[in-house]
Ligand SMILES: Nc1nc2c(ncn2[C@@H]2O[C@H](COP(=O)(O)OP(=O)(O)O)[C@@H](O)[C@H]2O)c(=O)[nH]1
């Protein structure tokens with residue numbers, strides 16, 4: 369009944385594996401997908417995962433740093449799996465305690481774990497006991513998929529992880545620059561002629577979102593102290609936790625009070641409640657059974673784990689390097705197409721204009737496709753931007769050619785059609801980039817969501833950016849889940865185009881309530897490509913993960 373069972377170390381060494389009789393397909397793909405999209409991305413709050421036709425369940429053993437994964441056909445409801453995976457874990461630990469205690473990859477490699485017989489015995493016991501119980505009754509709500517909402521299912525269907533990991537590099541020393549040069553791109557570009565002046569500008573052209581603290585206390589250390597004070601005050605509720613030092617392995621109960629506080633703290637910072645719970649759950653799973661070092665407290669261990677998880681979530685798993693991708697498209701003599709979507713009034717058009725400015729500053733030409741054919745004034749708003757941008761970069765300085773043009777067909781027309789014409793026009797006229805503005809739509813408006821999905825399915829943009837306000841709390845989850853769902857439902861292909869990245873706007877208005885950044889990246893697994901910090905063309909930044917985490921952790 370099982371397709372496979374595998375036991376591997378957190379370092380990636382496979383200690384033992386089992387393949388079900390008659391199963392010919394390799395399970396490397398599903399297990400790698402699990403590692404990539406769940407374990408590496410700190411989404412371990414939920415212990416199941418699906419990949420193609422397979423269901424995977426896993427368990428972390430934090431003491432010995434092991435991962436136990438079982439895979440079986442999705443159509444089967446195997447009621448015994450959770451208990452079985454526990455039993456296997458216990459037996460394996462028992463048998464190989466000594467070997468596992470000698471840490472180090474080489475030691476593990478040198479051991480042979482002959483676990484076949486034990487495993488078979490456990491499996492037949494589990495299968496027998498489930499037969500004895502007879503067919504499973506109706507599942508309760510908690511057991512059903514519904515109780516787990518669609519958030520997970522969205523994440524799990526995404527094949528996502530195309531590129532290499534990119535470290536969240538930041539440049540604290542970024543200089544202030546001249547009037548129009550601004551911004552940090554995910555990665556500095558290769559110089560591209562002298563037009564590319566932002567990148568050649570003294571080497572330090574990057575500008576991070578700097579989350580400065582009003583009290584002059586923006587350092588991660590400052591944040592730590594603050595949090596320490598909040599979660600671990602000298603006496604009171606948490607005073608007693610200070611006693612827990614050395615060689616004790618953490619239990620859920622030890623952590624519960626701290627986790628509760630953490631959760632409330634995150635919610636107060638505007639992290640969606642659902643996500644805050646999942647994060648705390650994942651921290652608990654990560655720490656349960658871990659032996660604490662001497663002189664560490666539960667509060668500081670949990671806090672550190674949470675902080676690590678938050679940084680991990682915010683750091684891009686996938687390379688989004690627009691300038692480089694535009695150059696690549698250029699070399700293929702086609703325009704690079706970006707579609708902006710989101711609900712009403714979040715800042716799609718304004719940030720589209722800022723991004724146009726940034727692209728122009730980097731030497732590219734831009735065609736803006738006015739596909740918000742719905743809201744009065746939407747086309748004129750873009751025309752104003754186009755004029756302003758052309759006056760900042762007059763055609764005389766660009767070989768007589770306007771650097772930005774507007775492609776519009778007025779109101780009431782089919783947006784997908786206009787986008788298509790605009791892309792064809794850009795190809796003919798050799799524009800480097802097409803930015804497609806779309807009408808705002810509420811995530812619950814099915815016809816409009818279908819229309820958006822169609823626009824994307826038909827035009828196949830290179831990048832789909834979701835524009836969302838940093839002001840949102842729980843609403844962020846709903847918006848993103850439903851936008852992604854609509855794109856998946858109407859994709860007309862088996863590899864649906866979902867949201868590839870996020871533009872987080874109005875960051876200047878939220879003080880230190882930066883939780884939306886976490887909610888949005890957690891749900892989509894996609895990076896925040898741009899952060900909007902005001903209403904001028906210069907108010908565009910990239911996200912500095914550590915600064916955001918430090919703001920989040922601050923009391
Ligand atoms: N403070 C602030 N306001 C912004 C930002 N981005 C957009 N806005 C404002 O939000 C409002 C709606 O923007 P608009 O681009 O028309 O939104 P759209 O409906 O999504 O296209 C405008 O008044 C913008 O000036 C930002 O980063 N910070």
Ligand SMILES: [Mg+2]
Pocket residue numbers: 716717718740746805806808
């Ligand atoms: Mg608009």
